[in-house]
Amino acid sequence: MPWDRNQMAARAAEELEDGMYVNLGIGIPTLVANYVGDKDITLQSENGMLGMGPFPYEGEEDPDLINAGKQTITELPRTSYFDSATSFGMIRGGKIAAAILGAMEVAENGDLANWMIPGKLVKGMGGAMDLVAGVGKVVVVMDHTNKHGDSKVLKECTLPLTGKGVVDRIITNLGVLDVVEGGLKIVQLADGVTEKELRAATEATIVG
């Protein structure tokens, strides 16, 4: 059985080390926060906050306290607030150890596309381009194929890029792949998934 959303999030949480400052994207990456266990992780929200807490209890929502997805959240004893220029200064400056993000397409050279589908609704990149250019390590979490069964792990991205050569590790429902010289290297197979199945679902070059 391939991993489900929660298993992918749990696997992504293994990428995080004690003491890290981390930015989590919207969707499956948000679930990673549920699996950090005893590790001392500080979550950044790029609108201007370090130390993001869980959703508030009903009736305690504060319109002045939202995350980058515009959801109401809470603060923690360690929380700090700052303006958006400072926030992206720490992102661009490499102070954020890792970003875990969703993707539409990833290529074997580490190219990432996750912000725009030409001809369809164009919403904008938000902070995604800054994050992938600036943080220490970029981990993509996504389904290995799209709803038509086409591979999202490609030789070359077909959609407009969010960043060029920026992805370090890809975690999908089928397993874990690293971007290395010449292509992608299989790091781990999801429980019950064979290497043959992963290769069949991957358009990108697999090396090693």
Place this chain on the structure above:
Amino acid sequence: MKKVYGSAAEALDGLLTDGMLIAAGGFGLCGIPELLIDAIVESGVKDLTVASNNCGVDGFGLGKLLDTKQIRKMMSSYVGENAEFMRQYLSGELELEFNPQGTLAERMRAGGCGIPGFYTKTGVGTVIAEGKEVKTWDGQDYILEEGIFADLSIVKAWKADDTGNAIFRKTARNFNPPAAMCGKVCVMEVEEIVPRGSIDPDHIHLPGIYVNRIIQGQHEKRIEQRTVRKREEA
């Protein structure tokens, strides 16, 4: 030095001209200058270029200026919450310049600091880099981005004294300080004007030098995505 005005309309009097560039604070609907936006709607000024991370939602925030077609161009990083925006953009009535969020914030900060351009690795190898100068340091490419020098800044703070020394609250700070800094004139709306000395000088987020006019008023502070968790049973 009189900075405090009685209403948003009074504070904006003489500052609005057709075709001007306005930098607006706020992220989503959080920390937006909602009273000043309403007054700009009332003024009827048109052909505006607005630098703001988002463009409100349908019928609220900067979305109101879309409904009245007073905005000609937006400089934003994300505009996905607004159906009227999409309609005007796809029909060609509205121009849109996408900026990565951090690049937009830094362009405002830089403009406010007298820096006309800076190099960043954000957007290298993407459509954002098209037509921009590239420079290489230590094997890494960077693109030239320009500071924003706005004709007018409209921002929202939590509290300020009558000299404009301001503090923001939680994530409502967001783009407000850099937006305030980059305008030739900055008008700020606050929830409360407090006596001089009541804010510890060490705790001021934005010094009053960046603020020319201040108003106090009631804010709706609408929540865009209300998310909650269940209380555990005792």
